[in-house]
Each structure stands twice: as structure tokens, then as C-alpha cells.
Amino acid sequence: MASFSTSSTYCLSKNVVFLSDFSPLYQFPTQSPRRRFSKKIVSMITQPSSRMPATTGSVKSWMTMTEKLLARTSEKLHVVPGENLWVNVDVLMTNDITGPGAIGVFKREFGENAKVWDREKVVVIPDHYIFTADERANRNVDTLRDFCNEQNIKYFYDIKDLGNFQANPDYKGVCHIALAQEGHCRPGEVLVGTDSHTCTAGAFGQFASGIGNTDAGFVLGTGKILLKVPPTIRFVLDGEIPNYILAKDLILQVIGEISVAGATYKTMEFVGTAVESLTMEERITLCNMVIEAGGKNGVIPADKTTYDYLKDKTTVHYEPVYSDEQARFLAEYHFDISKLEPLVAKPHSPGNRALARECEDVKIDRVYIGSCTGGKTEDFMAAAKVFLASGKKVKVPTFLVPATQKVWMDLYTIPVPESGGKTCSQIFEDAGCGTPASPSCGACMGGPRDTHARLNEPQVCVSTTNRNFPGRMGHKEGQIYLASPYTAAASALTGHVTDPRNFLQ
Numbered sequence: 001m002a003s004f005s006t007s008s009t010y011c012l013s014k015n016v017v018f019l020s021d022f023s024p025l026y027q028f029p030t031q032s033p034r035r036r037f038s039k040k041i042v043s044m045i046t047q048p049s050s051r052m053p054a055t056t057g058s059v060k061s062w063m064t065m066t067e068k069l070l071a072r073t074s075e076k077l078h079v080v081p082g083e084n085l086w087v088n089v090d091v092l093m094t095n096d097i098t099g100p101g102a103i104g105v106f107k108r109e110f111g112e113n114a115k116v117w118d119r120e121k122v123v124v125i126p127d128h129y130i131f132t133a134d135e136r137a138n139r140n141v142d143t144l145r146d147f148c149n150e151q152n153i154k155y156f157y158d159i160k161d162l163g164n165f166q167a168n169p170d171y172k173g174v175c176h177i178a179l180a181q182e183g184h185c186r187p188g189e190v191l192v193g194t195d196s197h198t199c200t201a202g203a204f205g206q207f208a209s210g211i212g213n214t215d216a217g218f219v220l221g222t223g224k225i226l227l228k229v230p231p232t233i234r235f236v237l238d239g240e241i242p243n244y245i246l247a248k249d250l251i252l253q254v255i256g257e258i259s260v261a262g263a264t265y266k267t268m269e270f271v272g273t274a275v276e277s278l279t280m281e282e283r284i285t286l287c288n289m290v291i292e293a294g295g296k297n298g299v300i301p302a303d304k305t306t307y308d309y310l311k312d313k314t315t316v317h318y319e320p321v322y323s324d325e326q327a328r329f330l331a332e333y334h335f336d337i338s339k340l341e342p343l344v345a346k347p348h349s350p351g352n353r354a355l356a357r358e359c360e361d362v363k364i365d366r367v368y369i370g371s372c373t374g375g376k377t378e379d380f381m382a383a384a385k386v387f388l389a390s391g392k393k394v395k396v397p398t399f400l401v402p403a404t405q406k407v408w409m410d411l412y413t414i415p416v417p418e419s420g421g422k423t424c425s426q427i428f429e430d431a432g433c434g435t436p437a438s439p440s441c442g443a444c445m446g447g448p449r450d451t452h453a454r455l456n457e458p459q460v461c462v463s464t465t466n467r468n469f470p471g472r473m474g475h476k477e478g479q480i481y482l483a484s485p486y487t488a489a490a491s492a493l494t495g496h497v498t499d500p501r502n503f504l505q
């Protein structure tokens with residue numbers, strides 16, 4: 001278990017309560033690396049069960065949200081942490097990096113002519129290495145296209161004209177944000193994807209988790225996945241959020257507290273008045289980074305904010321679930337967010353938390369605003385607010401990579417509050433930033449050498465992305481400071497890591 005710092009530097013009246021011990025149940029099964037799917041198992045789990053779970057008995061069993069989500073989707077009345085379940089998947093997402101591998105497993109195990117279990121539940125989103133001349137990267141997108149055509153996949157967000165993303169109306173961009181914007185994230189459901197940041201969708205009150213290609217190949221064939229029920233750690237974030245703090249600060253605070261292994265194979269459930277006050281895009285940021293603490297999934301109870309966001313995005317009926325008041329949590333952490341200060345994660349770990357104001361001697365070479373974590377409309381609005389408040393120009397190259405086409409469009413059309421009607425794009429131009437680039441994961445994960453904004457030199461970058469491991473954005477000696485869009489914009493204006501309060505107060 002992580003060590004729990006009680007340092008007052010972070011000014012939080014926090015306490016940690018350990019509520020129960022499930023530890024003997026976390027043993028991972030060992031598997032042969034060349035496991036092949038047994039025909040018997042496949043047919044056993046794909047046949048409808050003739051035996052319904054018992055409904056008699058007077059003992060009420062309390063469950064957490066995640067336990068309820070997994071119980072419902074495995075057709076059980078009650079589940080406990082550590083239990084292995086065959087879960088029915090509502091949505092399987094794959095992208096251009098992992099999709100070809102998952103398709104390969106599916107074909108190998110189910111046969112060249114096999115059909116996916118449900119053509120409307122597979123969502124295929126090219127987004128990572130798109131705007132590149134790299135032949136292997138281009139081939140990956142072609143592989144996705146061939147498969148989607150062959151299988152008649154309903155939701156394939158294709159791109160053919162790499163020279164002009166706008167000529168591709170189907171193309172969306174970063175998969176986790178596209179999933180949300182296109183209405184594939186719904187409370188009460190199970191969404192899995194071949195990308196570790198699939199946990200993002202937990203913001204909608206659903207079970208969402210990244211899976212490997214072997215599991216994805218199996219899901220493609222059967223619609224089922226074998227999951228061990230994770231125990232839940234509850235994070236209670238209370239207090240009014242100061243106007244210089246964003247969800248990125250909240251999650252950096254949490255990861256800094258519990259470490260990058262502090263939630264390994266556990267659910268991170270976020271509640272409290274601060275969480276309730278977050279917009280959907282901010283909730284997305286919070287859940288997006290639970291994997292950086294090892295979390296199996298992150299989850300936020302659905303509420304009016306969720307339902308309002310979904311109103312014009314889906315007509316699918318969904319049923320939210322909530323943790324019982326008496327549910328058993330592995331531990332509970334309490335944070336008073338009103339006292340939080342802007343944070344960064346220093347190189348080379350998302351858990352390397354520091355106060356932005358304590359890093360102001362760090363000279364930087366560039367700033368990157370983009371990715372599933374920090375490339376949403378509200379992230380750019382936040383950066384624009386800082387540029388607007390300063391009235392100054394950036395001192396270092398500042399790269400802007402909108403997550404999706406919709407975000408890109410928003411930058412050119414939505415007026416920034418209190419700007420006299422200016423859009424983000426105008427404010428960025430006035431501040432001397434780069435032009436918003438074609439939507440994709442861009443340089444967040446490095447990518448081929450010709451990727452826009454890739455770190456090709458051993459430079460220091462302040463970034464709104466989610467990972468700062470060595471080599472993550474390209475160069476293995478690059479240094480990445482993870483930060484909120486406020487802190488990233490403030491740092492761009494000074495050329496040093498900078499606390500945004502220098503401009504926002």
C-alpha cells in the first residue's frame with residue numbers, strides 16, 4: 001500500500017480511512033502467453049443461461065457502483081471484490097494502434113470468415129498516428145477500414161484524406177473524447193477498449209476500462225469478457241473549487257497522494273461537492289487519469305450534469321446505478337479542494353507531484369495543449385482565459401492540438417466569456433501560439449518522427465497530457481511537466497513553469 005504523506009505543503013485537511021481488507025482476493029490468475037480460446041468455453045458462455053440467479057432470501061447485500069455495474073452486466077444479483085465474472089460488453093472501442101492486433105486475434109481464434117458479435121456495438125476510431133507519412137501507421141488505418149467494410153461496422157470514424165482533415169466528415173479524432181461526443185458513453189453500461197485511457201468513460205457513471213488485444217479479440221467474437229471485480233477506493237472531494245484550479249489539478253493531487261501504484265486493479269470512485277460541481281469535460285479529465293494510479297476503472301455517479309450532456313447525444317435507454325450508503329469501500333480519502341494549489345507532475349512520473357509555484361525556476365522550451373486529457377473545448381477555453389487576462393504574448397512555442405473535429409470547430413466559433421466576443425483561435429493568434437492543428441492524439445504518445453509537435457529534441461515541455469515517462473512525447477531525454485491548461489498557458493507566457501495565479505488573480 002502507498003505511503004500517505006501528511007505534508008502540509010498541499011494545504012488539505014485530508015484524512016484517510018481504511019474500511020476493509022480484501023487483500024487475499026487480489027491474486028491474478030496465471031495464463032499461458034499462447035492461450036487459445038477453447039471452443040467449449042466460447043459456446044458455454046455465449047449460450048443464454050437457463051438458470052436465473054436466486055431471488056429469494058432476506059439478507060440485503062450492499063454494493064458499490066462498480067459492483068452493481070458488473071453484477072447487472074453479468075446477470076447476477078450480487079458480486080463481491082475478487083470474484084471472476086463473465087461480463088456482457090455494451091461497447092467495444094478500438095483504435096489504429098491496437099485495432100489491427102485485436103482484429104488479428106479475432107480472425108485467428110474465430111476464423112477468417114467469422115462475424116463480430118454485434119456490428120452496432122463495435123466502435124472503431126482511428127486517432128493516434130494519423131497525420132504522418134509513415135507507411136506502417138497508414139497501413140494500420142487501412143486495416144481498420146478493410147475490417148469495418150467486411151463486417152459492416154456501424155460506427156467507424158474513418159479518415160481518407162490526410163491532407164485536409166475537414167474533408168473527412170466521418171473523422172472525429174481522439175477516441176475517448178469522440179466516444180463521449182458521439183453518445184457512446186452511457187450510465188450503467190460496460191465499455192471496454194484497447195487503450196488504457198478507456199477509463200475516461202467512467203465519468204458517465206459506467207464501468208469503463210482498457211483491455212488487451214487478446215481480450216478484445218474474444219469480445220469481438222462473443223461480446224463477453226472475463227473480469228475480476230475490483231474493490232473500490234472512494235475519493236471524497238469536497239469544497240468550492242478555486243478559480244485557478246482545474247480537474248487536472250485534482251487528479252494530480254490524488255495520484256501524488258496514493259502513488260502511481262496506489263489503486264492497482266482497484267476502482268477509484270469520485271464523489272463530493274467538488275466533483276458534483278464539475279462539468280462533464282472536467283469529470284472526463286478526472287477519470288481519464290485513474291490508470292496513472294493503476295486504477296482498473298474510475299467512476300463518477302451520474303447526475304443532472306450527466307443527463308444534460310447526454311440529451312442530444314443518445315436515444316439509447318440507460319439505467320444509472322449508485323453505491324449503496326452501506327457499501328464496503330477498501331479505503332476512503334477526503335480532500336478539501338478549496339485549499340488546493342495549482343500542481344504539476346515533474347518528470348518522469350505522473351505521481352511526481354509538486355506545487356507549480358515551487359517549480360518556477362524550471363526554464364521550459366515549449367508548451368503542448370492537447371490530448372484526451374487536456375485537448376477538449378473547455379481546456380482551450382481555460383488556456384484562452386489566461387492569455388486574455390495577461391494580454392501578453394507567449395515566450396516559447398505553444399502547440400495546440402484539439403482532441404476532435406468538434407473541438408477544433410469550437411475554437412473558431414464559440415466566443416470566450418468576457419473577451420468582447422473573441423474566439424479561442426483569435427486569442428491564441430493574438431498571444432502568438434501555433435495554429436490549432438489537425439485533431440488527433442498528436443504528440444502525446446510521441447508517434448512517428450513527422451508527427452506535429454513531437455518532441456524531437458531533448459527539450460523541456462509543459463503539457464496538458466497524461467503521461468511524462470521518458471520518451472513519451474518523442475525524445476527519450478525530453479522532460480515533461482504535466483499540468484492543467486491554466487498552468488500550461490501561464491508557463492507559455494513566462495517561459496518557466498508558472499503558477500496561473502500570477503495571471504488569474
Ligand SMILES: CC(C)[C@H](C(=O)O)[C@@H](O)C(=O)O
Binds near residue numbers: 097098128195196197
Ligand atoms: C495506444 C495505446 C495502446 C496507448 C494506451 O493504451 O494507453 C495510448 O493511448 C497511450 O495513451 O499511451
